[in-house]
Amino acid sequence: MTAGMATGAGGRTVVTGIGLLTPNGFGLEEFWQATLERRSGIGPLTRFDATRYPARLAGEIDGFDPASHLPARLLPQTDVSTQLALVASDWALQDAKVESGGYADYDMGVVTANACGGFAFTHREFHKLWSQGPDSVSVYESFAWFYAVNTGQISIRNGLRGPSSALVADQAGGLDAVGHARRTVRAGTPLVVTGGVDSALDPWGWVSQLADGRVSHAVDPEHAYLPFDTHACGHVPGEGGALLVLEDADAARHRGAHQVYGEIAGYGSTFDPPPGSGLPSGLARAAELALADAGVAAAQVDVVFADGAGVGELDRAEAAAINAVFGPRSVPVTVPKALTGRMHSGAGPVDICAALLSIRDGVIPPTGKVTRVPAEYRIDLVREEPRTARVSCALVLARGRWGFNSAVVVREALPR
Template sequence: MTATVVTGLGVLSPNGIGTQAFWQATLEARHGFGALSRFEIGRYPVQVAGEIGEFDAAEHLPSRLLPQTDTSTRLALIAAAWALADAAVDPSAMNDYDMGVVTANALGGFDFTHREFRKLWTEGPQAVSVYESFAWFYAVNTGQISIRHGMRGPSSALVAEQAGGLDAIGHARRTIRRGTPLVVSGGVDSAFDPWGWVSQIASGRLSECSDPARAYLPFDADARGFVPGEGGALLVLEDAEAAVQRGAPRIYGEISGYATTFDPAPESGGEPGLRRAIELALSDAGIDSAGIDVVFADAVGVPELDRLEAKALREVFGPFGVPVTAPKAAAGRTYSGGGPLDIVGALLAIRDGVIPPTAGTTSVPDEYELDLVRTAPRTANVTTALVLARGLWGFNSAVVVQEWHAPAAL
């Protein structure tokens, strides 16, 4: 069975617009947090967010698309276009049924819907945009990318809260194995209107700290919740043989393993499913725990959840058994975009031989027994990385990313 490889990256993150800017900020542990600026937030208990600043979608998209799309869809369209350009893919030169789109979305089109509902309440139904019929929907990013680039192959949309982005990548790999040569996949999210903001606060997991530099401290003794961000990443995944045959300019790495599990009901007393997801992903990749060079952790920043993740890592790898990092401490938790951003980080860590640091975190409780990379990047021979994500209500996902070596037959 041929490998599924990554040939293109498209990144929009609070701490960097574009792959190189994101990676440089990540290596420098430079966060993208500040007081949310899109509406008056003085009366809300949470005020710090990761916004994508100084960015105008109108400079990157046809004007006809702007009235049709929510902020998250605009980000998805731009990231997909950047990923295709990075992979040197010209969709018009390919068979339209040989290209699919698999994206994840956790929050839908909050900003668009909030605006249209305001019109409904104040002006009546005749004022509501006809585009509201689909602009709010979780599958709209898949549809809009497919339409814009003429991609008519098997396509899907997944919803698994903050685990969804990894699930999208895993399903894209499955789609390629079933015969589709190329799939654009990943996830983005954005919900920084009042309605979306309150919905995020309702989870009870957001940090109420007003200091951007101390608001999100995963695995820290002072952890107090996470900072929500917007954006994410779209990737071009291809059948390795097809990528080589078309002359892809680069192959960043291989998606070699994937698994997903679901936690038992809280009252059942059962074990959380994260450890099982890790073990299944390693098995799918055909490696054991000793084959992992670094873990890109889910890193919620909520003490009890950090403790559970540390326990799962300790049980699989042993105490201090593998370097662990959480680059999202600088980008924020971008929901369905978080996993794909970490996959980008893992691929670049493999390329550059360096493990990025976890911004902000300084004091890891001894009980966690974690080798957390902090303060500065760590030089390392990285050939294989494990990326983890967990979503509200029990989703767990794991992806194994490896350095790709062309078989002799290619």
């Protein structure tokens, strides 16, 4: 059996602002152009000497200078993942043109996901502990490592004192955050900043990622992460993510929101049965819950943004789930994260952004450098070139380690 949930009835929840940082683009439009052109952000890991490790490729965000974006007082108290999250939230609120004083403090909340915590910060401070003694350790270590710190720091920086949460579900967590933020909006909070950002490319973080046995040992960045490919050999870790401004559609209209990217129309999550039970993954059920929550039939979905593990067994299981919901080769499937690496909690929100842009521009992005899909998968994977298509509804899927499955339905915002 799989456990599942979907949100209840309520008003429409729309996306009015986006802030995004990924290995292949800073900001929404730069990321989108790189994705459509199949420009990869994957390359040799440069944060430390990785030559002794079996995996040496990563999706790094190069050229990011937190000091040019954030006050100096924040830098010594924040991990790189929090610095990225703060900048992304700044950009999202600016993009939404949320004016200071436009909402009461308690009418704005924050819901983020984080899978790794502040690895780099903690690694640095523990090194001080071992080499210099406890008096050398930063007092900020007490919270800089913590999974909820991004929610707290975004709230403090922007005066967002409404209902706030932090979720941890590995790769699925970013979609869970968006789903919970939607629930928060529908329960009466007019605006919620939500999404996920992760970074764990220091030695401690790197070893923790290698431990699961799913990281690619390939040395060619062009062919290291090939989801749904016959030559799939694991994934490449990445860093980054996206923060979105979610608003009640009526509240957004009332404040004169200048843009609406689309609607977060449905959400579902499940948990897999125990390993060895012989029972199937709960991914298909998560997709069905999200579609039911949105009131959307499978035939109305124009594209699936897949999880794309890049591991044969897991790709085969996801293909089976997609077939179970939609039928063989019945819907285009894409995995744009093949160009960025798997960004843990940041991956799902970035896929939501890509889905919104697919709706806006009428184009489905390709799946990295994948060339050959096993016939047994029976999926219509978009490869090699972007595909022009009428896109009004997309399904985004994500899976986390130890059985987390999440799905979000993104739909074009229709006038009431």
